[in-house]
Amino acid sequence: MLEIKNLHAKVGDTEILKGLDLTIEAGKVHAIMGPNGAGKSTLSYVLSGRDGYEVTEGSVLYKGKNLLEMEPEVRAGEGVFLAFQYPVEIPGVSTMNFLKAAVNSVRKYRGESEFDAMDFLKFVREQTKILNIDDDMLKRAVNVGFSGGEKKRAEVLQMAVLSPAFAVLDETDSGLDVDALRIVGEGVTALRSPERSMLVITHYQRLLDYIVPDVVHVLADGKIVDTGDKNLAIELEKNGYANYVEAAA
Amino acid sequence: MNAAVSDTVDQVQSVEKYKYGFVTDIEADQAPKGLNEDIIRFISAKKEEPEWLLEWRLKAYAHWLTMEEPDWPKVNYPPIDYQDSYYYSAPKSSEDGPDSLDDVDPELLETYEKLGIPLHEQEVLAGVKNVAVDAVFDSVSVATTFKDALAKEGVIFCPISEAVKEHPELVKQYLGSVVPYSDNYFATLNSAVFTDGSFVYIPKGVACPMELSTYFRINASNTGQFERTLIIADEGSHVSYLEGCTAPMRDENQLHAAVVELVVLDDADIKYSTVQNWYPGDENGVGGIYNFVTKRAACRGKNSKVSWTQVETGSAITWKYPSCILQGDNSVGEFYSVAITNNYQQADTGTKMIHLGKNTSSRIISKGISAGKSQSTYRGLVKMMPKAEGSRNYTQCDSLLIGKECGAHTVPYIESRNKSAKVEHEATTSKIGDDQLFYCRQRGISEEEAVALIVNGFCREVMQELPMEFAVEAQKLVGISLEGSVG
Numbered sequence: 001m002l003e004i005k006n007l008h009a010k011v012g013d014t015e016i017l018k019g020l021d022l023t024i025e026a027g028k029v030h031a032i033m034g035p036n037g038a039g040k041s042t043l044s045y046v047l048s049g050r051d052g053y054e055v056t057e058g059s060v061l062y063k064g065k066n067l068l069e070m071e072p073e074v075r076a077g078e079g080v081f082l083a084f085q086y087p088v089e090i091p092g093v094s095t096m097n098f099l100k101a102a103v104n105s106v107r108k109y110r111g112e113s114e115f116d117a118m119d120f121l122k123f124v125r126e127q128t129k130i131l132n133i134d135d136d137m138l139k140r141a142v143n144v145g146f147s148g149g150e151k152k153r154a155e156v157l158q159m160a161v162l163s164p165a166f167a168v169l170d171e172t173d174s175g176l177d178v179d180a181l182r183i184v185g186e187g188v189t190a191l192r193s194p195e196r197s198m199l200v201i202t203h204y205q206r207l208l209d210y211i212v213p214d215v216v217h218v219l220a221d222g223k224i225v226d227t228g229d230k231n232l233a234i235e236l237e238k239n240g241y242a243n244y245v246e247a248a249a
Numbered sequence: 250m251n252a253a254v255s256d257t258v259d260q261v262q263s264v265e266k267y268k269y270g271f272v273t274d275i276e277a278d279q280a281p282k283g284l285n286e287d288i289i290r291f292i293s294a295k296k297e298e299p300e301w302l303l304e305w306r307l308k309a310y311a312h313w314l315t316m317e318e319p320d321w322p323k324v325n326y327p328p329i330d331y332q333d334s335y336y337y338s339a340p341k342s343s344e345d346g347p348d349s350l351d352d353v354d355p356e357l358l359e360t361y362e363k364l365g366i367p368l369h370e371q372e373v374l375a376g377v378k379n380v381a382v383d384a385v386f387d388s389v390s391v392a393t394t395f396k397d398a399l400a401k402e403g404v405i406f407c408p409i410s411e412a413v414k415e416h417p418e419l420v421k422q423y424l425g426s427v428v429p430y431s432d433n434y435f436a437t438l439n440s441a442v443f444t445d446g447s448f449v450y451i452p453k454g455v456a457c458p459m460e461l462s463t464y465f466r467i468n469a470s471n472t473g474q475f476e477r478t479l480i481i482a483d484e485g486s487h488v489s490y491l492e493g494c495t496a497p498m499r500d501e502n503q504l505h506a507a508v509v510e511l512v513v514l515d516d517a518d519i520k521y522s523t524v525q526n527w528y529p530g531d532e533n534g535v536g537g538i539y540n541f542v543t544k545r546a547a548c549r550g551k552n553s554k555v556s557w558t559q560v561e562t563g564s565a566i567t568w569k570y571p572s573c574i575l576q577g578d579n580s581v582g583e584f585y586s587v588a589i590t591n592n593y594q595q596a597d598t599g600t601k602m603i604h605l606g607k608n609t610s611s612r613i614i615s616k617g618i619s620a621g622k623s624q625s626t627y628r629g630l631v632k633m634m635p636k637a638e639g640s641r642n643y644t645q646c647d648s649l650l651i652g653k654e655c656g657a658h659t660v661p662y663i664e665s666r667n668k669s670a671k672v673e674h675e676a677t678t679s680k681i682g683d684d685q686l687f688y689c690r691q692r693g694i695s696e697e698e699a700v701a702l703i704v705n706g707f708c709r710e711v712m713q714e715l716p717m718e719f720a721v722e723a724q725k726l727v728g729i730s731l732e733g734s735v736g
Contacts, residue, residue, distance in 0.1 A: 048691050049690075049691075050687050051683065051687070071690070072687065072690040072691050073690045073691075073693050073694060073695050073696075075691075076690070076691055076692055076693035077693055081691075082691050084688065084691075087688070088682070088684045088685050088687075088688040089685075090685055090688070090689075090702070090703055090706055091706055091707065092705070092706030092707055092708070092709035092710075093702055093703065093705070093706035093709075097702075098689075098692075098702070101689075101692075101694050101698065101702055102689075102692035102693050102694055103693075105692070105693040105694045105695065105698065106692075106693035109693060141706065158692065162692065162693070
């Protein structure tokens, strides 16, 4: 599904990713954990194509195609989704309208017919039911006045309606209390499927109680420095990142 | 035609031998270039106007000669040579039109396409010859049906030139009563040379059974560059009036100086919506319409109400301040505005709310969007006069900037001469954030669509004031007018 080789990237003059290698197979959930400043968010932005993140070396193949030369909206069309750490507010645009614009853009890209308003409403309501989201959220402007938990649930809803093949979840647990964490975690788990890969980026192990990963990586100083199964995450929670940071430095 | 008038017509005719028209009354007829008393007499004669109206025009012209073009708006343009324009041009003969849509500017057709205008309508809008107007959306039957429905209620809706003949007492009573002939440079010019426009009278207690739209009428009569509109809502009546065709009119005329007067009596209300999309000039700022418009409503009666809603995306220069004189006690004035400028467009627009009566209230919501190298100014006046006991105003001016080379300016004037009056003003300026654009694009929405989405969200409070079918087209227009503004 995804094959990252020797990825180097910089922001401004600072090199953040320094030779990252990572392969994710279809249907697998990988977690990346690491200390602040390790390059976790940079990796998510490089994969989604944000301006200002310059790749200086290495390659990223997604379904055998060169991901790095695609515009962000093309990547979305190809099935790449990023759940933002800080979802962005769009005043005056209802969540419903936004979802419809997004889904129809992606469907158009995939050569599928666009939803009309009624069909779309039905389609979204099915998803909100599964994710236990109040339909009232659909009427509110995108992320405006949303609580931390609501924002993250809205991200999961977007993921559900866009049905990506590869989803990056960037610190989806940040700003969530325990209850919200459980709801979001269960929502994401419900979206696991043999055709869908996920990369869960997190600082803490607790999210992984709900989204149990197949593989756990440790990212420090721009490189993957350790890989293991879900037990690695538990170990990290106990011992912290100090050893890795020292070793990487 | 009396002897004096035909004499004038002959005189004018000899000023310049015009290559087409003028000789025949049926084909395109046009007065010679330039502006003088004879031209005004000619226009008046063509319209078979009564003496009082000619006198009024001449008074306006004499006054205009003593006036100077205003220089206070924040707009720049080369001096206008008022002698280099035609002031009378009847509907062009269809012979001048293109033979088919194949001969029409493809860029224009592309815009029609995006607006979803059916082919038949496109042909009429583009002026393709030999397409009978009545072939289009059955306009004859539509026109007839709606004329019957209106007549049944006693509503008068006709060209103002027709109203002058059919309802002279109403026109004489109200014309110039809100915007006097001496009001301002462009309104005075309009008073001297206006060629046509709409006239509406809603009788006492009548709720107009349908939205009145210039759309139908313009197709029929192709009004000129100096329109004069007069709407009277008699006691207890209601009307919603839609102005403007939402398709871009590539008008060759440079200067549009229209006047709109609204008169609202006791317990009556008028909702006046405009979508203005005249040719804004090309991406280098060449060409485009100069739109100098005076719009004013007099809320004369108690509990009267006027609501102006405008979406301005066209014209090279917009100079326009739809205003309300809140004279009747408890009268209400509203102004909802979206002004979008792109490339080299300039807009200086806003409103005036003059509170005269007790407990009058006004609400101003202005959304300015600037892109490219354009400049957008909100200029508004809120005035509380000594007798405006307990009156209040709320003003909100929001500006949105796209790119680094445009400007947004807010110039609110507030004058209060009554201690019990309340005036509130809020203003914000923001930019379309890179993070917002990226968020949309990550969800598969293209950059241009994302801009349209974000801007429509920004304008939502105003858009929702528009009548339904207008709102849909206005939303599409927002996207079209901002094309190429990012990236």
